[in-house]
Amino acid sequence: MNSKAYSLFLKDFKSELRTRYAINALAMFIIVAISVILFSVGNEKISPSLTGGLFWVVIFFTAMSGLSRAFVSEEERGTALTLQLIAAPSTVFSGKLIFNIILVFAMNTIIAILYSAMFEAFIIKNFALFLTSFVFGNIGLAVSSTIIAAIIAKAGAKGTLYPVLSFPILLPLILTSVQLTLFAFDGISFERAKFELAIVVSYDVIMLTASYMLFDFIWKE
Amino acid sequence: MTSYSVEALGLNKSFGRRLIFNDLQFKFDKAGVYGVSGPNGSGKSTLVKIIAGIIGASKGKIVHKLNDKEIVAEKLHNHIGFVSPYLVLYEEFSVYENFNFFAEIRGVKFNKDRIDYLLEKFLLFKRKDELLKTYSSGMKQRVKFIFGLMHSPNLLILDEPTSNLDDEGKNSIFELVQEEGQNSIVLIASNEKSDLELCSDIIYLEKYK
Numbered sequence: 001m002n003s004k005a006y007s008l009f010l011k012d013f014k015s016e017l018r019t020r021y022a023i024n025a026l027a028m029f030i031i032v033a034i035s036v037i038l039f040s041v042g043n044e045k046i047s048p049s050l051t052g053g054l055f056w057v058v059i060f061f062t063a064m065s066g067l068s069r070a071f072v073s074e075e076e077r078g079t080a081l082t083l084q085l086i087a088a089p090s091t092v093f094s095g096k097l098i099f100n101i102i103l104v105f106a107m108n109t110i111i112a113i114l115y116s117a118m119f120e121a122f123i124i125k126n127f128a129l130f131l132t133s134f135v136f137g138n139i140g141l142a143v144s145s146t147i148i149a150a151i152i153a154k155a156g157a158k159g160t161l162y163p164v165l166s167f168p169i170l171l172p173l174i175l176t177s178v179q180l181t182l183f184a185f186d187g188i189s190f191e192r193a194k195f196e197l198a199i200v201v202s203y204d205v206i207m208l209t210a211s212y213m214l215f216d217f218i219w220k221e
Numbered sequence: 222m223t224s225y226s227v228e229a230l231g232l233n234k235s236f237g238r239r240l241i242f243n244d245l246q247f248k249f250d251k252a253g254v255y256g257v258s259g260p261n262g263s264g265k266s267t268l269v270k271i272i273a274g275i276i277g278a279s280k281g282k283i284v285h286k287l288n289d290k291e292i293v294a295e296k297l298h299n300h301i302g303f304v305s306p307y308l309v310l311y312e313e314f315s316v317y318e319n320f321n322f323f324a325e326i327r328g329v330k331f332n333k334d335r336i337d338y339l340l341e342k343f344l345l346f347k348r349k350d351e352l353l354k355t356y357s358s359g360m361k362q363r364v365k366f367i368f369g370l371m372h373s374p375n376l377l378i379l380d381e382p383t384s385n386l387d388d389e390g391k392n393s394i395f396e397l398v399q400e401e402g403q404n405s406i407v408l409i410a411s412n413e414k415s416d417l418e419l420c421s422d423i424i425y426l427e428k429y430k
Contacts, residue, residue: 007325
């Protein structure tokens, strides 16, 4: 199953390189969102807590602008039927998930680099904690975004439905990830952050399990 | 010699309150060409999609068996070839790239000899490296036949197989259907008299309302 999912990921990756379906939308959103924040902040110094919050706001809305493409592009082009004819549902979900995980990591790494270069208050004192929360936060974001994309791909008003449906599902993850980012800014130890880390890891496990269980029903009309 | 069978057990499909067909029963257990016919909106495409495992039935079920052993839904796609006008392949890739990806995603070896044979048969070999978006609708229809046949399926489902094809194209499809019908089950969903003339047994959907 893994090699089939990897082949599906490769197909999506090569397709993305040729069509620029998601990359352009994501890149433009990152540039516009960070520019607007910089213009509105001006010369004022913003606190680390606000910087941490704004960091995850940009991540959330960037994900909303690009991650639905994994399934929406297949439905819009009419190729979803082709996928149903060549792969088992679990293969399709795994392939799309690998693509979204890589996209989320690339996108959020760029956002983090831009933030650390442009915002003075974005100083990470406990880098290991930041990295851990970043990794688990990104996995949770990718898993949730992928299964929600599969649900909304068959609906009419996809663009509106995606953030509306994602917000309540991603809220626990985003809130906890903001908290962990602030802990990393404050240099708080792993020991004191273990409760929040446990929430993020549990969220990832629950979402991943639920997604694999539900995907068959979502994928088959 | 492998034996393949497909059987419908009390199949019922409704969309909301609209009944498409009810208590549909059939069994095809020998290689041959079979048909599904009915007026527009009678559920021909719905039935073949249910048989292919793309959509579910409201009641009843379809049982696929290979050598008397039921095939699980997860592996059904490797036994079925499906061709229809609403099937869309990846236009940003060439024909060769499309088939290469399909083989890899199916988890089977890319059978270059078979693909080349089918490309020659459908007069597409010279254009195999061109992007699919440069093909005409008739050529895309022929590519879909190669897609349906590339993995030598036990059950070949053809939904409106001769749409978009000229007379020459139709004749080569009729030849192919008869050839495939020697070793596998070919199911044609169509209203075209010429398509249905190939079938030894036909399901008339208007009888199942």
